[in-house]
Amino acid sequence: MNMMKTAAVAALAFGFASEAIATEWNVSVWGKRRAFTEHIEKLAELVSEKTGGEFTMNVSYGGLSKPKENLDGISIGAFEMAQFCAGYHRDKNRSITVLELPFLGVDNLAEEVAVSHAVYAHPAVAEEMAQWNARILMTSPMPQYNLVGTGDPRDTLDKMNGMRVRATGGIGEAFKAVGGVPTSVPAPEAYQAMESGVVDTVAFAQHAHLSFGTINQATWWTANLNPGTVNCPVVVNIDAYESLTDAEREALDSSIDESITHYLDNYGKLLAKWDEVLAEKNVQKVMISDAELENFRATAAGPIRDQWITDMSAQGLPAQELYDLLVSTLEKTRAGN
Known part of the structure; x- marks a missing residue:
């Protein structure tokens, strides 16, 4: 009987230990x-596969926190892991905003x-x-953003003057x-902002125009x-x-x-x-002229970059070094391809 009790206690203890692990x-x-x-x-x-289910992740879509x-x-x-976008709180993650500079x-x-991982x-x-x-684990790479809107396309800089844009x-x-x-406004609120007229246009990557429904209100999309x-x-x-245990950390990092x-x-x-999506939703594909694009770059790219470097350097960040790292990484990546 004592041996049975001992075995039962041992089994119970093992169960608690397994649960704790x-x-x-x-x-x-x-x-x-x-x-x-x-x-x-x-x-x-x-991670779950590599650890035999001993390390699991519950991905919550909005149930734990607001995006910002x-x-x-x-x-x-x-919570232990999260996704965020630098533009939601630029003062909290100043150094990575180099990756959000235009053009x-x-x-x-x-x-x-x-460039992000570098x-x-x-x-x-x-x-x-x-x-x-916080420790950055990986990026969430997105293609270049483009606008959707209603009414006449905003296809020149003059037409963008006064444009309310998310x-x-x-x-x-x-x-x-x-x-x-x-x-x-946070991405989940973009549809409502567009519907209510708070914004005229919304700038998103393709997946977000689909996921948050802004493409459903649009009559045009800027392709380039x-x-x-x-x-x-x-x-x-x-x-x-x-x-994490060494095995758990290895499972995470190696994945x-x-x-x-x-x-x-x-x-x-x-x-x-994407072109099929535009056709299905009857959204016009708008091409901006080369001259307008060059004017946009001349107006925005250099001045905003230089101002970012000046501002971030004044705050004690190695801004020029971060920008140069981005540029050199881009050059090496292209050379390697």
């Missing part, structure tokens, strides 16, 4: 599952991954993120430079404006990351590249079907 992370994103979150979903899948508060949530340990010349998602690896970025108890970060600054009036993109890292709480590859493959399929 399992690691479960909460991940805060927003909207709904879409191309923008596929690398996070893939990461969760791979995800970095704050990470800082206090409200950087990044042509595709692979180049966006390369900048993320800079000590100044790691130091700034550590102030929020745009964040450097893209917002670019439109401001040509007389636009940018507002940084390409003023820039938004940088949206996936971060983890430093304490949670350091609390990043495959998750990014999955993201790129998935997004590529969306881009391949």
Whole structure:
């Protein structure tokens, strides 16, 4: 009998120990599952597979935090992982806003991954993120943003003067430079802002125009404006990351590249079907003239870049170094291809 009791106690103790060993992370994103979150979903899948289900991630679409508060949530340990966009709170993540400068010349998602991860690896970025108890895990690469709108297309700089546009970060600054009036409402609120007339146009990547419904209100889309993109890292709480076992941390770190590859493959399929989407929704594809594009770049690119370097340097950041790193990484990536 005593032996049976001993065995029962041992089994119970093992059960508690097994339960204690399992690691479960909460991940805060927003909207709904879409191309923008596929690398996070893939990461969760791979980590669970590699650890035999002992390390799992619960991806919450808006149930844990508002988009603009995800970095704050990470800082206090409200959840272990989150996605955020630099333009939502530029003062909290100043160093990575170099990636949101307009007209950087990044042509595709692979180049966006390369320049983002190079900048993320800079000590100044790691130091700034550590102030929020955050460690950047990977980027959420997005193609160049373009506008959707109703009425007459905003296909010249004159027509953009006074235009109320949902745009964040450097893209917002670019439109401001040509007389636009940018507002940084969170992505889930863009449809309502457009519907109610708070904004005339919305600047998004293709997946977001679909996911947040702005394409459903649009009568036109600018195919080649390409003023820039938004940088949206996936971060983890430093304490949670350091609390992982060696095996769990290896499972997480070793899954990043495959998750990014999955993201790129998935997004590529969306881009391949974009013209079909426009035709299906009867949205006019608007091409901006070369002369207007050159005027836009001349007005926005250099002045905004120079001002960013001046402002960030005055705040003690190695701004010129970060910008040069971005440029050199872009050149090396293209040379390697």
